[in-house]
Amino acid sequence: MKLVKASAGVLLVFAVIGCSKHTEPAMVPAAGNERSREDSIHAITRERCEREVSCGNVGVDKKYASLDACTSSLNDTGYSSLDAKSCPHGVDSRELAECQQSIRNEECGSVIDAIERLAACRSSKLCHD
Numbered sequence: 001m002k003l004v005k006a007s008a009g010v011l012l013v014f015a016v017i018g019c020s021k022h023t024e025p026a027m028v029p030a031a032g033n034e035r036s037r038e039d040s041i042h043a044i045t046r047e048r049c050e051r052e053v054s055c056g057n058v059g060v061d062k063k064y065a066s067l068d069a070c071t072s073s074l075n076d077t078g079y080s081s082l083d084a085k086s087c088p089h090g091v092d093s094r095e096l097a098e099c100q101q102s103i104r105n106e107e108c109g110s111v112i113d114a115i116e117r118l119a120a121c122r123s124s125k126l127c128h129d
Helices: 002-020 037-054 067-076 093-105
Strands: none
Touching: 037 067, 037 093
16 A cells, blocks of 8 residues: 555656646646635734834833734734635735735824725735635
8 A cells, every 4th residue: 555655656756847847837826825814814913013113102101012912902803804704715915915015115104093994905905706
């Protein structure tokens, strides 16, 4: 039985090596761009909290007492548009990167009270169809 599995693995390696000589670029399926909603929410929260730190809103007597407080607060609220019902197929990685860049570009005087306020972070942009 082990010999059969090993032989199949060897054949797969030869098949991959044989295909790698092909000159056309490999196609990446759309699913390769997909990130889970939970990972995406955490990535957006990290970006938002880093912005809060750089804007001076984290620390004693600030909007958030600590980075952990910011993370906890933002992870718990404001992402209903990325729930399983609204975003059943996950989040597009490229669109997520644009959302994160949009957060970084937002001026400190601007309040990001709801992530949907940023056009690049709306579920219509982030969620796979």
